[in-house]
Amino acid sequence: MSWQEYLDTHQDRFEQELLDFVRIPSVSARPEHMRDVERAARWVADRLAAAGIENAEILPTTGHPAVYGDWLHAGTDKPSVLIYGHFDVQPAEPLDLWTSPPFDPEIRDGRLWGRGASDDKGGMFIPILAAEALMAETGRLPVNVKFLFEGQEEIGSPDMPPVIAAQRNRLACDMIFSADGLQWSAQEAQIVMGLKGLMGVEITVDGAATDQHSGLHGGGINNPLMALSQLLASMKDAQTGRITIDGFYDDVIDLSDEDRAEIARVPFDEAGYLAETGAPASFGEEGYSVRERLWARPTLEINGLTGGYQGAGTKTVLPARASAKITCRLVADQDPERIAALIAAHVEAHLPPGVTAQVDRLAGDADPFLVPRGHNATRAAEEVLAETYGAAPYITRVGGSIPIMTLFLRELGVHGVMFGFSVGDENLHAPDEFFRLENFRRGQTAYCRLLEKLGG
Amino acid sequence: MSWQEYLDTHQDRFEQELLDFVRIPSVSARPEHMRDVERAARWVADRLAAAGIENAEILPTTGHPAVYGDWLHAGTDKPSVLIYGHFDVQPAEPLDLWTSPPFDPEIRDGRLWGRGASDDKGGMFIPILAAEALMAETGRLPVNVKFLFEGQEEIGSPDMPPVIAAQRNRLACDMIFSADGLQWSAQEAQIVMGLKGLMGVEITVDGAATDQHSGLHGGGINNPLMALSQLLASMKDAQTGRITIDGFYDDVIDLSDEDRAEIARVPFDEAGYLAETGAPASFGEEGYSVRERLWARPTLEINGLTGGYQGAGTKTVLPARASAKITCRLVADQDPERIAALIAAHVEAHLPPGVTAQVDRLAGDADPFLVPRGHNATRAAEEVLAETYGAAPYITRVGGSIPIMTLFLRELGVHGVMFGFSVGDENLHAPDEFFRLENFRRGQTAYCRLLEKLGG
Numbered sequence: 001m002s003w004q005e006y007l008d009t010h011q012d013r014f015e016q017e018l019l020d021f022v023r024i025p026s027v028s029a030r031p032e033h034m035r036d037v038e039r040a041a042r043w044v045a046d047r048l049a050a051a052g053i054e055n056a057e058i059l060p061t062t063g064h065p066a067v068y069g070d071w072l073h074a075g076t077d078k079p080s081v082l083i084y085g086h087f088d089v090q091p092a093e094p095l096d097l098w099t100s101p102p103f104d105p106e107i108r109d110g111r112l113w114g115r116g117a118s119d120d121k122g123g124m125f126i127p128i129l130a131a132e133a134l135m136a137e138t139g140r141l142p143v144n145v146k147f148l149f150e151g152q153e154e155i156g157s158p159d160m161p162p163v164i165a166a167q168r169n170r171l172a173c174d175m176i177f178s179a180d181g182l183q184w185s186a187q188e189a190q191i192v193m194g195l196k197g198l199m200g201v202e203i204t205v206d207g208a209a210t211d212q213h214s215g216l217h218g219g220g221i222n223n224p225l226m227a228l229s230q231l232l233a234s235m236k237d238a239q240t241g242r243i244t245i246d247g248f249y250d251d252v253i254d255l256s257d258e259d260r261a262e263i264a265r266v267p268f269d270e271a272g273y274l275a276e277t278g279a280p281a282s283f284g285e286e287g288y289s290v291r292e293r294l295w296a297r298p299t300l301e302i303n304g305l306t307g308g309y310q311g312a313g314t315k316t317v318l319p320a321r322a323s324a325k326i327t328c329r330l331v332a333d334q335d336p337e338r339i340a341a342l343i344a345a346h347v348e349a350h351l352p353p354g355v356t357a358q359v360d361r362l363a364g365d366a367d368p369f370l371v372p373r374g375h376n377a378t379r380a381a382e383e384v385l386a387e388t389y390g391a392a393p394y395i396t397r398v399g400g401s402i403p404i405m406t407l408f409l410r411e412l413g414v415h416g417v418m419f420g421f422s423v424g425d426e427n428l429h430a431p432d433e434f435f436r437l438e439n440f441r442r443g444q445t446a447y448c449r450l451l452e453k454l455g456g
Numbered sequence: 457m458s459w460q461e462y463l464d465t466h467q468d469r470f471e472q473e474l475l476d477f478v479r480i481p482s483v484s485a486r487p488e489h490m491r492d493v494e495r496a497a498r499w500v501a502d503r504l505a506a507a508g509i510e511n512a513e514i515l516p517t518t519g520h521p522a523v524y525g526d527w528l529h530a531g532t533d534k535p536s537v538l539i540y541g542h543f544d545v546q547p548a549e550p551l552d553l554w555t556s557p558p559f560d561p562e563i564r565d566g567r568l569w570g571r572g573a574s575d576d577k578g579g580m581f582i583p584i585l586a587a588e589a590l591m592a593e594t595g596r597l598p599v600n601v602k603f604l605f606e607g608q609e610e611i612g613s614p615d616m617p618p619v620i621a622a623q624r625n626r627l628a629c630d631m632i633f634s635a636d637g638l639q640w641s642a643q644e645a646q647i648v649m650g651l652k653g654l655m656g657v658e659i660t661v662d663g664a665a666t667d668q669h670s671g672l673h674g675g676g677i678n679n680p681l682m683a684l685s686q687l688l689a690s691m692k693d694a695q696t697g698r699i700t701i702d703g704f705y706d707d708v709i710d711l712s713d714e715d716r717a718e719i720a721r722v723p724f725d726e727a728g729y730l731a732e733t734g735a736p737a738s739f740g741e742e743g744y745s746v747r748e749r750l751w752a753r754p755t756l757e758i759n760g761l762t763g764g765y766q767g768a769g770t771k772t773v774l775p776a777r778a779s780a781k782i783t784c785r786l787v788a789d790q791d792p793e794r795i796a797a798l799i800a801a802h803v804e805a806h807l808p809p810g811v812t813a814q815v816d817r818l819a820g821d822a823d824p825f826l827v828p829r830g831h832n833a834t835r836a837a838e839e840v841l842a843e844t845y846g847a848a849p850y851i852t853r854v855g856g857s858i859p860i861m862t863l864f865l866r867e868l869g870v871h872g873v874m875f876g877f878s879v880g881d882e883n884l885h886a887p888d889e890f891f892r893l894e895n896f897r898r899g900q901t902a903y904c905r906l907l908e909k910l911g912g
């Protein structure tokens with residue numbers, strides 16, 4: 001029986017198994033579900049073994065566990081492929097907004113409804129089933145495969161960095177595919193080539209020792225809120241939207257004509273975008289399209305600013321202190337540490353008279369991530385998606401960061417490829433999460449094709 | 457008996473009477489002291505009558521009462537002089553910081569200690585005693601005198617404007633002296649020639665309809681906090697401290713060489729000023745001394761600014777809204793309405809792309825106040841102070857506003873002269889308020905001399 005026949009024959013069983021998997025309320029954010037996350041880990045390890053994967057085992061961490069399994073008999077001339085996903089889920093609250101209970105999933109209208117159905121239990125189950133089907137056909141896999149599934153993605157993977165560092169040899173691989181990813185739409189595929197990095201600072205400006213009366217001291221001493229506004233304004237050109245911090249763009253990899261053509265090919269409805277955000281107009285760095293700015297240009301945003309009197313009406317205070325939180329979204333090859341140093345230097349150079357300023361780093365650094373053009377795994381994924389969806393995938397980027405991808409790059413030296421089959425409209429972190437069973441099946445076929453292609 | 461002999465002879469009684477007056481806890485800010493404010497009004501009306509003042513009566517308002525009295529038999533060739541003060545006091549809390557109880561006053565070390573001793577019961581009692589002494593000597597006063605004392609100065613005189621407007625004819629006068637005022641120090645006199653006005657606005661900048669994810673939307677739409685910072689920064693030159701709003705300085709009366717010389721004559725200890733405020737350096741409009749800026753140049757201060765995430769750590773939000781409260785301290789002849797309009801026009805002209813802005817007026821307008829050089833009442837006051845203190849008074853201004861002075865100017869058309877004998881170090885709104893009995897006596901002499909000078 002071909003792997004495709006095997007998949008077709010067993011689809012009912014697979015759906016029942018996914019229902020079982022979703023029934024486990026493995027909510028990583030809630031301490032009362034700690035045992036459920038463990039149960040889900042056990043379920044995954046057992047299911048890997050049932051699919052024919054060897055060495056399936058739970059990897060303890062200082063928090064929720066991970067699961068590892070491998071099949072390494074394809075030969076040394078075949079690549080080693082690491083497949084990643086996560087079995088923890090978001091909290092289900094508010095419960096009363098669910099049509100059917102989040103942890104008592106059901107199938108309606110060709111969709112499987114329940115918390116985690118799409119993110120990422122349905123997604124991570126797909127490559128396991130692909131491996132099972134390939135093994136059922138040939139008794140072996142076309143490449144060496146390693147599976148790593150974690151139980152803490154939805155809380156930011158706090159305990160994963162040391163585990164991945166410690167298991168560096170065991171996880172060593174030629175390619176990484178993440179089964180925790182989105183396609184462009186239900187019928188259109190994408191390949192995500194870039195993720196932005198992240199860097200945060202807080203700027204505090206001090207003037208007088210305590211708040212002063214604006215009548216008695218206005219004109220005598222500087223106002224930290226004005227000085228901070230002037231500092232912040234000096235960081236970005238109000239008309240061109242260009243960041244004016246010396247050296248900020250130095251390490252940015254410019255968009256090539258090819259990059260720009262790929263981005264331009266992706267549909268973008270600016271009116272729809274504005275309707276979605278409610279902003280009166282789009283705005284950003286001059287010389288780039290909205291999409292280019294969202295995906296491929298670094299940004300500097302003030303996330304919060306506070307100082308002085310915040311209540312109703314007026315209070316004629318000359319405040320003693322003002323502070324602003326800033327995060328920059330970075331693109332390859334910007335370095336969070338270097339950008340923080342540039343901001344600190346800018347603040348020092350542009351500090352208005354009569355105040356002092358301090359720049360503190362905020363937690364949450366992430367390196368930017370850009371898959372090099374012509375990357376082997378990406379090319380294979382592109383071809384498979386084109387076959388599976390009947391059209392070339394869009395080449396896209398993401399304005400956010402995905403810490404695990406950066407972690408893999410740093411620890412294993414491999415750019416991961418997002419190869420998941422969820423869609424952004426599937427209420428991933430909201431009530432009535434669902435997964436399209438059509439894409440559940442399509443994903444299984446795609447993973448079989450991908451592994452075959454990589455092996456042949 | 458000369459009025460000076462009368463004053464000397466009766467000083468013990470006057471001190472005992474002031475102790476009685478201070479014993480009435482006429483705290484206008486506390487509803488439970490409403491009857492005490494009324495009692496104080498009664499005490500004042502009775503005391504006016506006892507001094508020989510006619511028509512002494514309580515003027516009801518919609519809040520705490522005022523007291524009026526007059527003596528108008530000097531003849532139509534003599535000026536009419538309105539003397540102002542207030543019999544309400546600040547709250548006394550925190551009570552445990554008082555050496556002797558605030559409303560059980562006592563005399564120690566030549567000072568009378570108690571709430572209101574200096575501000576303004578001691579102050580407002582002085583001209584009543586001067587009138588009594590003059591009447592005792594001659595049976596008449598050298599000028600026509602009207603007294604107006606209020607019971608709500610410490611809560612901003614909310615009910616006084618309609619009363620003064622309604623009594624415009626009765627209060628009509630050629631000169632006004634306020635017995636609620638400070639001398640430069642215990643041994644140095646001053647004449648306050650200018651008060652700043654006040655104008656407030658709140659600027660609200662809106663971008664997206666709700667807070668957005670800075671990774672998903674940074675670069676796509678503008679950030680209201682950045683746009684607001686840019687707007688605010690565009691209002692003042694960071695290096696010169698000059699306000700860059702078109703037309704802002706148009707109506708400012710420039711400092712003459714004489715004005716500047718008068719201000720330069722007033723001692724100013726910049727190191728002491730910085731130590732008092734805790735600011736690292738002084739700062740303000742280029743081309744003016746600190747004192748000139750504090751007293752005679754308009755200012756624009758951000759009193760409060762808020763937007764986005766205000767908690768600990770970081771939140772990668774692209775906020776939907778930011779707002780800032782601004783007040784300007786104005787100098788003659790700036791007009792609050794015109795300045796508000798200039799700010800609104802500036803915001804419209806400088807609004808960065810991709811956001812909307814709204815400018816709302818805040819309550820609390822006050823007109824600036826500048827006594828014209830050579831003003832008759834001021835010249836008389838200067839001469840009397842020079843005689844009484846043995847040296848010419850400093851010619852000063854105040855950065856704050858005193859609403860009653862502006863109100864008198866608007867309703868009665870007369871620039872008031874501050875002619876009070878308190879000193880700024882007398883804990884006016886703090887525990888252990890006191891009044892120097894030396895200045896209590898000096899003030900009585902000064903008011904007698906003043907009225908004589910104005911009459912002759």
Ligand SMILES: [Zn+2]
Nearest residue numbers: 119120153180
């Ligand atoms: Zn996920």
Ligand SMILES: [Zn+2]
Nearest residue numbers: 575576609636
């Ligand atoms: Zn007062």
